[in-house]
Amino acid sequence: MQMRFDGKLGFAGGIIEVEDESVEAGIGREMLEEMGIDPAVYPLSKGDHVSSQPFHCETLPQVKALHFYALEVTEAQIAEIENNARNAIHYGEEVLGWVRVPLYTMTDGYNGFPAFLDNNFVGNARDQLLEALIKTGIMTKEEIDSAVKVAKFSKNQ
Numbered sequence: 760m761q762m763r764f765d766g767k768l769g770f771a772g773g774i775i776e777v778e779d780e781s782v783e784a785g786i787g788r789e790m791l792e793e794m795g796i797d798p799a800v801y802p803l804s805k806g807d808h809v810s811s812q813p814f815h816c817e818t819l820p821q822v823k824a825l826h827f828y829a830l831e832v833t834e835a836q837i838a839e840i841e842n843n844a845r846n847a848i849h850y851g852e853e854v855l856g857w858v859r860v861p862l863y864t865m866t867d868g869y870n871g872f873p874a875f876l877d878n879n880f881v882g883n884a885r886d887q888l889l890e891a892l893i894k895t896g897i898m899t900k901e902e903i904d905s906a907v908k909v910a911k912f913s914k915n916q
């Protein structure tokens with residue numbers, strides 16, 4: 760994920776422009792701008808789609824839907840992406856840094872993944888993270904549910 764300009768955690772993304780040939784091409788452009796990733800090297804396909812939902816925001820009336828994609832990469836590619844992140848066009852302004860998600864729970868039953876879920880996320884980015892972890896098979900629904908159960912955010916809802 761990434762730390763955003765507003766102090767919240769979110770994913771790379773943005774508005775699909777008329778010039779973009781497809782949703783996937785628009786996301787590729789945003790990946791280049793926000794993460795320094797060459798879309799030719801990391802092409803997105805429809806199979807990487809995780810979820811879509813209606814979007815309503817007074818300040819962005821032209822945006823009608825939120826499309827979320829997850830691309831699986833190797834550990835070596837992650838290292839390359841991290842090394843490149845500082846060269847992204849929007850690094851230091853919109854994007855303040857790449858953030859790894861701790862996917863473990865420590866012996867106290869809370870620190871690690873459940874504690875990470877208590878961060879401040881933009882929009883529905885927390886739910887998007889959970890959806891992506893299930894869709895990619897990184898975590899089971901049961902593992903997600905038990906982490907959510909001990910996270911504090913779920914008690915405040």
Ligand SMILES: O=c1[nH]cnc2c1ncn2[C@@H]1O[C@H](COP(=O)(O)OP(=O)(O)O)[C@@H](O)[C@H]1O
Nearest residue numbers: 768769770771772773774816881882883884887
């Ligand atoms: O990673 C994300 N996941 C889910 N929703 C997001 C994410 N990033 C932005 N949004 C939604 O889009 C709105 C506008 O995002 P942002 O503040 O980044 O504007 P911008 O895209 O015009 O710069 C946010 O208030 C939020 O509802």
